[in-house]
Amino acid sequence: MRSGAESTPRARTARRLPGLLAVLVLVAATCSSTTQRARELEPVPDPSDAESVGSSVPPSAVGPSASGTPTGSGSVPFVSDGGGGARARLPTEVSFDLAPGRGVKGNEISIGAFEVKNGAEFVAAFGVKGLQGVDARAAQDAIVKYINSHGGMGGRTAVPLYHELDATSTDTYAAIAQAACEDFTRDREVFAVVAGTVDSAQCLAEGKTITINDADAAGDEVFVRRLGRYYYGPGQLNYDRKAKAWADGLAALGFLSKSNHYGLVYYDVPGMPQSIPRSLEPALKKHGVTIAAEDRVEIQWPDSTPDAGATIAEIQNAVLRFKTRNVTHVLLYDVNATMATFFMKQADGQEYTPYYGLESDSHLEFQNVNVPHRQLAKAIAVGWRHQEDVTDAKPVNESERLCLDILHRAGVELPDVGSTGQAITLCDMWFLLKAGLDAAPASNVDGFRLGVESLGQRFVSPRTYRTLFSDARAHDGVAATNGVIYRMSCECWVLSGAHRAVA
Numbered sequence: 001m002r003s004g005a006e007s008t009p010r011a012r013t014a015r016r017l018p019g020l021l022a023v024l025v026l027v028a029a030t031c032s033s034t035t036q037r038a039r040e041l042e043p044v045p046d047p048s049d050a051e052s053v054g055s056s057v058p059p060s061a062v063g064p065s066a067s068g069t070p071t072g073s074g075s076v077p078f079v080s081d082g083g084g085g086a087r088a089r090l091p092t093e094v095s096f097d098l099a100p101g102r103g104v105k106g107n108e109i110s111i112g113a114f115e116v117k118n119g120a121e122f123v124a125a126f127g128v129k130g131l132q133g134v135d136a137r138a139a140q141d142a143i144v145k146y147i148n149s150h151g152g153m154g155g156r157t158a159v160p161l162y163h164e165l166d167a168t169s170t171d172t173y174a175a176i177a178q179a180a181c182e183d184f185t186r187d188r189e190v191f192a193v194v195a196g197t198v199d200s201a202q203c204l205a206e207g208k209t210i211t212i213n214d215a216d217a218a219g220d221e222v223f224v225r226r227l228g229r230y231y232y233g234p235g236q237l238n239y240d241r242k243a244k245a246w247a248d249g250l251a252a253l254g255f256l257s258k259s260n261h262y263g264l265v266y267y268d269v270p271g272m273p274q275s276i277p278r279s280l281e282p283a284l285k286k287h288g289v290t291i292a293a294e295d296r297v298e299i300q301w302p303d304s305t306p307d308a309g310a311t312i313a314e315i316q317n318a319v320l321r322f323k324t325r326n327v328t329h330v331l332l333y334d335v336n337a338t339m340a341t342f343f344m345k346q347a348d349g350q351e352y353t354p355y356y357g358l359e360s361d362s363h364l365e366f367q368n369v370n371v372p373h374r375q376l377a378k379a380i381a382v383g384w385r386h387q388e389d390v391t392d393a394k395p396v397n398e399s400e401r402l403c404l405d406i407l408h409r410a411g412v413e414l415p416d417v418g419s420t421g422q423a424i425t426l427c428d429m430w431f432l433l434k435a436g437l438d439a440a441p442a443s444n445v446d447g448f449r450l451g452v453e454s455l456g457q458r459f460v461s462p463r464t465y466r467t468l469f470s471d472a473r474a475h476d477g478v479a480a481t482n483g484v485i486y487r488m489s490c491e492c493w494v495l496s497g498a499h500r501a502v503a
Contacts, residue, residue: 077398101444103191112193142410154437205230235463239275247283249382266333337363391492400462403427
């Protein structure tokens with residue numbers, strides 16, 4: 001365990017987010033509920049009927065192909081017209097190569113994707129509940145089939161190429177990411193990788209390959225901006241924007257006060273420690289709160305699955321420190337629900353029940369089924385993923401309903417709401433990839449960037465409340481948050497207040 005006063009943030013490659021596993025395994029934790037029931041499906045038109053699906057939604061923007069000829073995309077519910085959000089303006093003079101990019105051959109465009117084996121064994125090893133998980137390959141095959149029946153991607157047929165991940169592997173996360181990157185850039189050529197991570201994004205970018213990542217955080221804003229054309233996360237907030245939105249949201253919920261004693265626990269993953277002095281501390285100070293150096297604890301993120309025990313031990317020590325120092329309000333800066341899960345379990349064993357300030361990356365419903373409810377009794381959160389934050393959440397938009405219906409009609413099993421959350425995450429990434437390519441002036445890296453940036457507020461995410469893409473942002477899409485509170489009377493998470501815009 002290292003306090004904020006004792007360590008200097010280090011952007012170590014070996015400790016970057018283990019997102020290749022986290023996205024397809026841990027992110028299944030996004031929606032577990034106390035009732036263990038999959039979300040109730042609301043009927044939508046047959047995805048195989050290109051005329052009926054989204055017929056009430058005007059056609060999405062259609063971009064020209066590499067030859068400059070417009071390509072029909074079909075009507076899709078996840079791209080709205082101007083009434084659903086403003087379209088960004090593209091520069092009047094843009095000069096770039098119109099030639100097709102990597103992975104684009106003739107009428108096909110190859111996309112890298114992942115399938116996971118031994119996911120159940122991995123989850124069981126950590127003693128958590130509600131994570132049976134979705135068949136990632138079957139789910140993505142169904143999503144791609146829908147996309148191809150609705151104009152493909154920029155008029156081309158999408159072809160998924162899968163890389164297998166072993167969730168029980170003892171290799172370092174960096175080695176796992178490197179192997180996947182080499183497969184998609186050296187062994188096989190793909191245009192983009194769905195569920196690629198910050199960990200692999202640099203390698204993929206060097207191979208001229210785009211990363212679509214909907215893991216918990218887009219990472220360091222500086223790093224993501226440096227990748228520029230190569231990194232996109234529709235359901236994400238990078239750490240700097242997340243830190244500001246978190247503090248402002250906690251203040252709106254009445255969590256911040258000069259009279260309380262605050263503690264902060266965070267990971268040493270690249271971008272998170274840097275965002276604290278750069279964004280979180282100024283935002284908290286604006287609301288009258290300063291967290292002492294001795295009440296800031298940095299936790300080492302494990303290099304591999306076998307190293308997780310050391311991380312849990314550090315979290316246990318943080319609990320003891322806060323209890324000894326009479327910290328009354330704890331802010332958990334999380335990654336894939338791990339911080340909240342292990343902190344609250346350790347806190348309960350030590351009879352420590354502080355007030356908690358959480359955020360969506362703690363996967364609130366997962367905590368509802370995995371930690372003692374008395375630990376949640378004084379918990380509030382700032383959320384931007386409705387289906388992961390709210391107990392027994394129902395679909396909130398046509399895009400989410402479409403996603404669930406695609407999978408239902410394909411016979412993809414969603415045994416619990418955790419599986420549903422994972423499936424919606426996959427839809428979110430594939431939907432953005434189609435939306436960006438349909439709006440792109442060319443099927444290459446620069447064309448895709450312009451296509452995504454032209455979406456403005458028009459991309460309707462199945463995973464988050466509102467999105468915004470433009471050339472002024474680092475291609476993370478979340479544009480609104482909402483307060484969430486825990487009610488012991490129903491042992492449930494409920495929304496509090498209205499949406500708050502994210503700058």
